[in-house]
Amino acid sequence: MSTPITPLSDTLAVAPQLGPEDMAALKAAGYRSVIxxxxxxxGGESQPTSADVIKAGEQLGLTVVYQPVVSGAMTPEDVRTFREHLDTLPSPVLAYCRSGTRCTHLYNAAKQESSKS
Known part of the structure; x- marks a missing residue:
């Protein structure tokens, strides 16, 4: 897998677009869940679908969830859902979007929400 992975914490890393063919490398790297x-x-018709990624990941024993978030339109509900995933999914978790930036913003917002609680 040549896709760059950016660790944000001991339990979460982010990456740009992944495909079904990347799931084995994630599993080998020790990830247990994918968001x-x-x-x-x-990104158009050439983008791998979530269903294909979920199927490939689950066949390898990964937990994979689909939480689509529109770029530039993150909502408080998106943040709450992301935080719930981080609290409940087997870790370490790898989250991906187009570039990894959206996942990073979700993580930072979720951390801020957690510190308010």
């Missing part, structure tokens, strides 16, 4: 934050077809 897909990129909506299907945001």
């Amino acid at each position: 897909i934050n990129r909506p299907d077809y945001e």
Whole structure:
């Protein structure tokens, strides 16, 4: 896998767009869960679908969830859902979107929400 992975904490890393063919490398790297934050077809017909990524990941024993978040339109509900995923999914978790930036913003917002609680 040549996709760059950016660790944000001991339990979460982010990456740009991944595909079904990347799931084995994630599993080999020790990840246990994947969060897909990129909506299907945001990048056109050539973008791998969440269903294909979920199927490939689950066949390898990964937990994969689809939480599409529209770029530039993150909502408080998106942040709450992302935080819930981080609290409940087996870790370490890898989240991806188009570039990794959206996932990073979700993580930072979720951390701020957690510190308010």
